[in-house]
Amino acid sequence: MKTAPPRPWIPAWLMYSILTVFLWGAWGIQSKAAVDRVSPWTNQALFPLGLLPAVFPILASRNLKRGTKPGRGAAYGFITGLLGGAGNIAFFLSLDMGGIASVVVPLTCMAPLVTVVLATVFLGETLTRAQWAGIAVALAAIVLLSV
Amino acid sequence: MSAWIWLAIVALVFWGITGITQKLSTNYVSSGTSFLWFAAAFPCISAALAPFVAVEWPGDFRLLGLIALGGLLNGLGAWTSFTALERGGKASVVIPLIYIYPLVTVAGAWFLLGERIGARQMTGVFLAIAAVVLLSKEAARE
Incomplete structure (x- = not known):
């Protein structure tokens, strides 16, 4: 068996x-x-x-040759x-x-903010409510981290 | 705002654009090929920098090792993230999980570098991580 x-x-x-x-x-x-x-x-x-x-x-x-x-x-x-x-x-x-690393790293880690916004412009993707909330939270985080 | 904040925002923007170019690249070739071309750009940047800035070859091998460690950690991290997605991980789960890496940096910087941040900045760190999780929600529909 x-x-x-x-x-x-x-x-x-x-x-x-x-x-x-x-x-x-x-x-x-x-x-x-x-x-x-x-x-x-x-x-x-x-x-x-x-x-x-x-x-x-x-x-x-082995998968290096894949692609269109x-x-x-x-x-x-x-x-x-x-x-x-x-x-x-x-x-x-x-x-x-x-x-300092403790501030710069979290700040730069919000790169997906830029990706999501550019994806709406260049890839025709639409933003979800969660992503709009994410943008607002990211902007608040930038303000707090930069003070 | 201080100059270092502007530079961090420049890094944020450039790395954010790479989210688009990476996606476009992997639309046409495998993630392995995409990563190899990504890696190929770095020696080109080094060659382009050499005539214009003072690049000092570190005499100390330990220091050279520390610098090379950066390339290794960054490169391996890029590779493992691609592999996580290839091995069946949903983008909507993998991406938010990966972007909590500042927690490791903040904890490590606390213990290894003796860095201390205030309550306001600590709130900013957690908001940044919450923002990354919310922004990654798009991946669930891919």
Whole structure:
């Protein structure tokens, strides 16, 4: 008689989500510790050194050839990196100019506010009531964090 | 407002735009390919910065390791977030969950860096997290 394989005690997606929380949370702390020792420019310029170990396993992945428009997808991916890097520089400069990690990180974490607003303009998406409430709460948070 | 707040808002705007470009990218290619092109942009930024700003190569390997750790944590975080969605996690659950990461930063900054924030700013931190959860409600309909 066959028995079903044991269910994992935690779903894979939840494990990866929690890992992300800790990785990015630790990145916020590392960023402050780094900009206290080197300039934001040096920090960003040497940033790719650490990306390499993350890139190699993905290069070995089998689903890299999937996709309908590789050129367009690559271009948007590359633009994402450019904007992400530019955002990193502003983030590092903010920490370097006196912002404390406990305030700068939650403030920059409201990036979905911009995404949601732009999605209505460029992707034709509509806002839910919860999202309108989110925008109002985000604006209140910005005021409180910036005082 | 202080200059550092404006810079944080600039970062917020740039990272917010990446939410759109990332979505457009993954409409056409796999998340792995998208991540590789995302990562490819970073050496280009470094090369572009080099002639214009003073980039000092840290003589201390521990300091170099600390800097590289930033790229590693950020890159692995991007990768695990894609994987969470690929492994069956609903965007409406995964996205709010991921964006509570400032709680880890605030707690870590308290213990490791000795940072202290006031009651008003602490309220702002919790409102920011509540806002992220509310803003992520759109993903449930995707």
